[in-house]
Amino acid sequence: MGREQAAPAWAGALTGIVAGAVALGVAQLGAGLIRAGAFPVLAVGDWVVDLSPAPLKEFAIRTFGENDKNVLVGGVLVVLALVAAGIGVAARRRPAYGTAGLAAFGAVGLAAVLTRPGATAADALPTLAGVVAGACALSWLLRRATPPQEAGPLSGTPVQEPAGTAERPAVMRAPGVPAAFDRRRLLTGAAGGVVAAGATAFLGRSLAGVRVVDAARVRVTLPPAAHPAPPLPSGTDLRIGGLSPFVTPNADFYRVDTALIVPQVDPRTWTLRVHGLVDRPIEITYDDLLRRPLVEADITLACVSNEVGGPYVGNARWLGVRMADVLREAGVRPEADMLLSTSRDGFTCGTPVDVILDGRDALFAIGMNGEALPVDHGFPVRQVVPGLYGYVSATKWVVDVKVTRFDRDEAYWTPRGWAAKGPIKTQSRIDVPRAEADLKTGRTTIAGVAWAQHTGVDAVEVRVDRGPWRQARLAQVPGPDTWRQWALDWDATPGDHTIEVRATDAAGRTQTEQRTPVAPDGATGWHTINVHVT
Known part of the structure; x- marks a missing residue:
């Protein structure tokens, strides 16, 4: 009996990568059915964002700009591909290694998914389904790559290949049952796996709720402002070629935030909770907000990550409810000096209370340049506070405002080395x-x-x-x-x-x-x- 041999290393790597792709495709489909944030790749990416030191984040924004999230997700996928290839190579000789590797892989994804803000037990299902699908795909591909050969009628030895046939190394799948590496069956199986992975991923993205929220946004009719902004004075725009227009179009407005996937928030279920150091905690629905007196204001926003001469600044006409009116309704207590606002995706920022109450047009904004907020910019509701960098004021997809103190609470960026208060510099x-x-x-x-x-x-x-x-x-x-x-x-x-x-x-x-x-x-x-x- 010949010496036991394994399929080539490249074949193991290929099976691992395809099995990993199938796992991610099925997980994407599951996340589309349950919740976009349950996709383990994005959850791991959010983990990386949260755990990365501030200098690394600054480097990413400085180097990649608004593409920093795409680069991060791409990096996560590259690491996943390398690990999956290693799992496939290990599984050539013993399939149990592949199953164990995928299980470990899934455990990391589960930990990331279940520790995200707002996670539920159901969010684990896409990762679990992906691991099972990946393990099945890996086993199937390995069987295709090394199918058992028929033994000779009397000798129990492998059937001889016809003369001129390409040599296929023998593989011992079990005592006395030799197998041969079959390149063609492996490649056709891998092609099928890639198609299945792509189809499930595409379907999952389509089901992720984007269309639902987009449709809800289109149906929003913004009420007229009770306090409209006056027409822009003549000469606000010098109309010089190459000069930034006075009003930045929504499609060109910069976006810098921590969300790897844009939260899809249905305005019909959105609420804003205001609580903490207040006399009367309140909860506001989107319809409540639309019925309140609305204010229009021209406000420029700037990101603290903007280098001198950088692009992360833009100007728009915003429509919303004055934050000061909401706080006075809740009754802010004298000792409060900070608003800890929270986004649907768990991001927080801390805003000085005195800035909100000093008479400026700090808004819970619902409109931007004459239309409902774009989803990328915080639909259905975001904060807009003139004079403060976005990291301490401009919470998108805002759902919670805790009235508190700077000596009691910290926002997302403060423990990462950024100043607690961020007035914009000239x-x-x-x-x-x-x-x-x-x-x-x-x-x-x-x-x-x-x-x-x-x-x-x-x-x-x-x-x-x-x-x-x-x-x-x-x-x-x-x-x-x-x-x-x-x-x-x-x-x-x-x-x-x-x-x-x-x-x-x-x-x-x-x-x-x-x-x-x-x-x-x-x-x-x-x-x-x-x-x-x-």
């Missing part, structure tokens, strides 16, 4: 020309935006090659809570040039030249670009 940005642009000699326009919520921008200055500062002309603004466009004409001369900009707010504070990183409370420094003129 900043300015050059949009035109672009950095490293090649320009023609002669008159050209330098233009950009500047912001200093809730104070307002009073002046913007530009200088070239560290020469004298020159005052830029300013566009009109409806109030202190929006960014402001600026422009300056420059007679460009041949050569390489450095352009710098700085802004001064309405309180007379000029932004500092000193560069600081985004952590712990926002970047500072002058935006500087280099251009070449011919």
Whole structure:
């Protein structure tokens, strides 16, 4: 009897990867039927986000921008593929190794799923179904790869392959029952597994509730504002090519948050609970919110992760209920100084109470630029607070507000090294020309935006090659809570040039030249670009 041999390592790796894909496809389908957050890949990704140190998160946002979540999910899938390949290689000789490996894999997924906010026992079902499907697929593929051969009629030896047939190494599946590696059967089986995995994953994503919530959003009719924003003053937009428009279109508005999958919140079941250090805890439904006096306000939002000159800032016209009115209805107690707001996906942020109550248009927003909030931006309800970075104010998909104190509670980012309070710093940005642009000699326009919520921008200055500062002309603004466009004409001369900009707010504070990183409370420094003129 010949020496026992195993199928090639590449064959084991292939079976493991395909079995892993089937497991994830079935888990995706199960999550689509139960809850999108029950998909173990996303749950593990959320785990990674929560456990990652602040410098790593800053690197991800700085390097990958709004694609940071896609990169993270892709990285998780690559690791899963490598582990699945290893499981398949181990299972070549002993299928029990494959079953054990998939079970361990599933245990990690279960732990991640069941520790997410709002998880229930039912959320375990997609992972369990995926593990079972993966184990069945792995066993089936291994059997296809090494089918038992018929023995010779008298000798008990394997049937000889016809002359000229490609050699197939013998594999001992059981004493006296040799088997041969069958490349063709393995590849056709793997192809079928890939198709099954893709079909179940696609169906699961389709069932994840996206269409339901999108349909609910389309049906929302926003009531007219009881306190509408006045028409924008003439001259708010200088209409210069390449300059950020005064109103950022919804599709172009930046998105930075911790949600790997956008929460799908049905407005018919949404409620907002306000409790804690209040005299009268209240709970508000979406219909209740629509019946309250609505306020329109033009407000610029900025992310604390925005580097000097970065893209994570945008301006929109928001519609919502004043947060101050809701807090006064609940009766905030004198000792309270913080609102701990919670998103449907478990994210929290801490907002100073005095900022909400000082008269600014801090809103529980339901509308953005004349339509219901986009799902990516917090539908059905989010917070919008002028003058504070988003990480301490702009909770999307908000469902809970606890009135508390900063010395009793911490929000998501504070224990990760970020400041507890995040007032937006005065900043300015050059949009035109672009950095490293090649320009023609002669008159050209330098233009950009500047912001200093809730104070307002009073002046913007530009200088070239560290020469004298020159005052830029300013566009009109409806109030202190929006960014402001600026422009300056420059007679460009041949050569390489450095352009710098700085802004001064309405309180007379000029932004500092000193560069600081985004952590712990926002970047500072002058935006500087280099251009070449011919």
